[in-house]
Amino acid sequence: MTDKKLIGKYKTYIKEKLSKKRYTHSINVANAALELARRYGADEDKAYIAGLLHDCAKEMPIEEQLALVKHSQLDVDDIETKATPLYHAIAGAEIVRAALDIKDPDIILAIRYHTVGCGSMSLLSQIVYLADLISEDRDYKDVKKMRKYAVQSLDKAMFEAFRFSIKDSAEKGNLIPKSTFDAYNEFAAIMKRSPERE
Numbered sequence: 001m002t003d004k005k006l007i008g009k010y011k012t013y014i015k016e017k018l019s020k021k022r023y024t025h026s027i028n029v030a031n032a033a034l035e036l037a038r039r040y041g042a043d044e045d046k047a048y049i050a051g052l053l054h055d056c057a058k059e060m061p062i063e064e065q066l067a068l069v070k071h072s073q074l075d076v077d078d079i080e081t082k083a084t085p086l087y088h089a090i091a092g093a094e095i096v097r098a099a100l101d102i103k104d105p106d107i108i109l110a111i112r113y114h115t116v117g118c119g120s121m122s123l124l125s126q127i128v129y130l131a132d133l134i135s136e137d138r139d140y141k142d143v144k145k146m147r148k149y150a151v152q153s154l155d156k157a158m159f160e161a162f163r164f165s166i167k168d169s170a171e172k173g174n175l176i177p178k179s180t181f182d183a184y185n186e187f188a189a190i191m192k193r194s195p196e197r198e
């Protein structure tokens with residue numbers, strides 16, 4: 001495991017910035033990401049850190065989040081500047097870089113894409129995306145199904161996650177960034193080729 005002091009510093013940071021409920025969620029996502037990293041052979045330290053910090057900007061004032069989104073050097077879809085719930089992922093990626101001095105691009109991108117996904121997602125990004133959906137505190141209708149998929153097959157779990165996300169967003173009439181469709185199409189293509197498709 002990475003330097004325990006460093007993990008302690010990150011935990012202190014989010015404890016200050018987040019409500020108790022969201023701090024617990026962050027710890028749960030870190031643990032779920034660590035478990036998935038062990039299962040699928042990703043870097044365990046990076047998975048834990050990215051899971052821990054993925055929502056670090058979620059409770060910042062929305063104008064501050066938007067300012068970080070607007071000034072971000074990261075690739076930002078126009079739609080992401082119009083949907084407030086999406087700001088925190090980009091803002092969070094900027095914050096870990098600036099405030100916590102995290103330079104690892106894999107960690108930064110896993111945080112940046114944890115809400116919308118993207119084409120050619122790295123293994124770490126997939127793990128953090130999924131960990132956020134299956135963490136212990138989650139209790140939406142199909143969470144048990146999603147947890148089952150997560151241990152069976154990462155591809156299947158990601159396919160189901162994007163299928164659900166797109167369907168849900170469309171039903172609510174929300175805007176959907178192109179990168180989410182890119183992710184969905186990639187996993188749908190994998191599932192079409194795969195015999196385990198149900």
Ligand SMILES: [Fe+2]
Nearest residue numbers: 054055114115
């Ligand atoms: Fe989030």
Ligand SMILES: [Fe+2]
Nearest residue numbers: 029054055132
């Ligand atoms: Fe989250």
